[in-house]
Amino acid sequence: MKSKQANLIYILPNLFTAASIFSGVFSIISAVNGEFDKAAWLIMLSLILDGIDGRVARLTNTCSKFGVEFDSLADMVAFGVAPSLLMYLFIGHEFGRFGVVASALFVIFGAIRLARFNVMTVSSEPSVFIGVPIPIAAVFVSLLVLLFDKYGLHDNYGIVIMFLSMLVSVLMVSNIRYPSFKTVDLSPKHAMKSFVFILSALLFVFMYPIEGFALLAVIYILYGVVRTIVLMPKTFIKK
Incomplete structure (x- = not known):
């Protein structure tokens, strides 16, 4: 009985990974059928499922090499091809x-x-990401589609989407560091600030879902770029 329960716990995070792949494939089918908004939101759903599978694996202590490889293949479908x-x-x-x-x-x-x-990732969780994570890049592109479709900007400014997608593509393979949020300081000293920020972000997203998510994505992407520019003179001074 315990063995069966252990096997069920082992496949649980992989079920979320499989669901992420399904959402990515459904997004591809929706895009082919011309349902662009639906396709974009399905990529957002894949982001949520992708975040759940890793946390479930860590909570149940079922992290495995198979899970890591399966997750990467899922990311390629949901956040690369889709x-x-x-x-x-x-x-x-x-x-x-x-x-x-x-x-x-x-x-x-x-x-x-x-x-x-x-x-680069062996067994320890990274405190920072080198380059924009592919899920964030995928969501950024999806949100561009949602924004341009909502405001009818693609007829005159469609080229902007192309250049911004190429820019975020380059940022994915750059050496710019981005926070992973896996080592967030939730001590009493910073808990209130975190609570206020998260609450404000959630309320803004509730009122303006597309614009809110887009703003958060832009802030995250620009954070790494601005941080690198600010720290660049200090790096040269040390050398």
């Missing part, structure tokens, strides 16, 4: 070969980002 195809079908096809290159670049650099993460 947003790339969404971007291409939404606006990229209007730019010919440039649209193909921009879409392919996102998948290729996303694969490099995942491979580098797997090589």
Whole structure:
């Protein structure tokens, strides 16, 4: 009986990973059918499922090499292929070969980002990410589609999506450091600040879901860039 329970606990995080893949494939099918908003929200759902599977694995102490590899393959589908195809079908096809290159670049650099993460991460959880994590990049592209579709900007400013997607693709393989939030300081000294920030963010997202998520994604991406620029003079001084 205990053995069966142990096996069930072992497959639990992998079920969430499989659900993330399903959501990614459903997003691809929705994009092919021209349901771009639905496809974008399904990528957001994959982000939630991707976050759950890792936490379930750590809570149940069922982390395994198989789980790590399975998760990477899931990320490639949900956060590599799905947003790339969404971007291409939404606006990229209007730019010919440039649209193909921009879409392919996102998948290729996303694969490099995942491979580098797997090589650099052995057994300990990273306190920072090197380069923009591929789930954040995927959500960023999805939110661009949602924003441009909501305000009808893709007719005149579709090229902006292409350039921003290429920019975030490059940031994925950059050496810019981003917080992982896995070692958040929740001591009494910082608990109130964290509570106020999280509550404010949730209320803003509740009122303006698309704009709220987009703002959070932009702040996260810009944080790493600005932090690097600010610290750059100090790095040169030390050398």
